[in-house]
Amino acid sequence: MIKMNVGIIGGSDGLGKTLIYYLRDEFDVYITGRDHKKGRHVADEMNVNYIESNEGLANISDILVVSVPIQHTCDVIREVAPFMKSGSVMIDVTSVKEGPTKTMGEALPENVEYIPTHPVFGPRTTRLDNQVIVLTADRKGKWYGKVYDYLASKNMRIIETSAEKHDFMMSIVQVLTHFSFISTASAIEKLQVDISETEDYESPIYNLMIDMIARIVSQNPYLTYNIQSMNSNGDKIRNTLAEAVLELRDVINNGDEEAFIDIAIKATKHMGDITNALGRSDKAIGALSYEYSYLNDSVGEEVGLKHIYSGKIHVGILESIDGKTAVLRNGTKTKKLRIANIRIMLPDELHQWKIENLKTVTKSISCVFPKNVNVGIIQKTVLMHDNILNIKLTDAYNGPQIDDDSVSLTFEITALTKDDIDQVKVLFTGFGGIIR
Known part of the structure; x- marks a missing residue:
């Protein structure tokens, strides 16, 4: 069976690079990148093909994925549109959909299909299973069903909607969330608070919140800025949050307990299913507690620890743990592993790994x-x-x-x-x- 060619413009970085992992076993993957030296290195490392020209990539691809920074997406679509193969399909993966959807509709010839998508996960994601992907196609051709079925076969959660509806929902999911989290991190910085010192006083909820804030602020700031600036709903979202913060500040500063309680109750009622929210957060807290307890009980015993992102397996005698680090001894060598970055292997899983690798x-x-x-x-x-x-x-x-x-x-x-x-x-x- 002849494999289809999948081209990824921007395959040497970010989500484009991550997509290589998911596609290279089933397709012949070709990538381009802005830095050709880096691009060739990534291609060699991941056993795919490198092409220097975006136009050349478009010309050989059955499926062309545009995975470049948001501010360049529409320009790249226009650049390669005339070179697309007849009967091929273009897919973009940006988190803002109105601009790319409109541009593909205008720039691509009739014999080329397009499917605007937004994979709602980041480059650190290790599995497609249960991850959300949004499709905002304004017309559906022969490729649409194939792409939909492929995503469904990976057990992804597929949402079909319009570009306008997507961008509004992302203004809540991304714009509001990122803006509020970065604002909180900025306030902590302005207060010159030592985060490590707060760990002695932290509750499980504070712990989770700080981890989520750190996850957001550690992302590429250029990408985060473009998510903020290029979503047409951004101004309204940020202004509404600023108004809510100022209102709450004034209510507390004025000692108006009744107004505060009214705001809190209204906000709580609007949060939807609180019971489910408490259940999910309890699970997250419980998972953290269980993991630490399991490791604590395993000190002095052999354990297997798998690094979440690299996939590397570390096996040895667990010498000690503290709040953040596990110390593993293998023979005369010791290794420190951040607990946040590892997963404990179950006994059967560790046994099978030993059979296959030792x-x-x-x-x-x-x-x-x-x-x-x-x-x-x-x-x-x-x-x-x-x-x-x-x-x-x-x-x-x-x-x-x-x-x-x-x-x-x-x-x-x-x-x-x-x-x-x-x-x-x-x-x-x-x-x-x-x-x-």
Whole structure:
């Protein structure tokens, strides 16, 4: 089966680079970037193809994804529109949809379809499962169903709406949220508060809030500014928030308790399903507490910790933890890992990883047993040990030096470590055997 060509303009950075992970196994992926040296490096690193020309990329792509900064999106659409293959489709992934939707409709020829999209997740997202993607196509051709079905096959939550409705909703989801979070971070900076010092006093809710604020303010500030400045609803949203802040400030400064309570109750009632909100936040708090408790109980034991973003697995003896860091020892080496960036591997998951990644040990053990010993039971009992991968009988001997009522059995054992082999010897003696 011939793979389709997927081109990503802007594939060397941000979301464009992230998309390579999701697409390269199913499509022939080609990318462009502003910095050709960096672009070629990313392409080589991720085993995809690099092309220096946006126009050349458009000319060979069955599916062309425009993943460039918001302020350049419409210009890039106009730049490559004349070079698109007949029967191909253009997809953009910007978080503002009115401008790109209108530009694609005007610039692309009739024989090229376009599907404006907004993946509502960032470059740090590791899975498409349950992630939201918004489609704002103002007309649907043959490609639309194919793209929809592909996204559905990845278990994504697909929202179909107009560009205008999308941009209004994003003015709440992004513009209002980012503006209020950055304002809070800016106030903390102006107050010259040491965030690390507040950790001694923090509640779980404060902890989650600070993490969410830090996540927003650490994003590319140019992108955040363009989300603010290029959404047509932005002025109204920011002005309304500023008015609400000033109103609340004045009510408290004037000692008007009744007005404060009225504002708080109205706001609470408008928040929708409070019960679900409390449940979700309780889950988040519970997850943080469980993770810390699990690690605390595992000090001195072997654990597997998977880095959330790189996917790298770290296995070793957990020496210690504090509020932020886990210290893992593997042999003579120790490694410090930020707890916020790791996921604890479940025992079965860690065991499977060991089987697939560690060098196994195979050794033969000869042992004298009573003649009526049940070989099948011995083998089943040995295999109950998690780190024993295989046991097979290779020899049974009843000649000289072996009593008539005994038999010497030789088993070939494959295990994860030499220590596991030694444990098998202990099991054999438990069955009445004598190691030869």
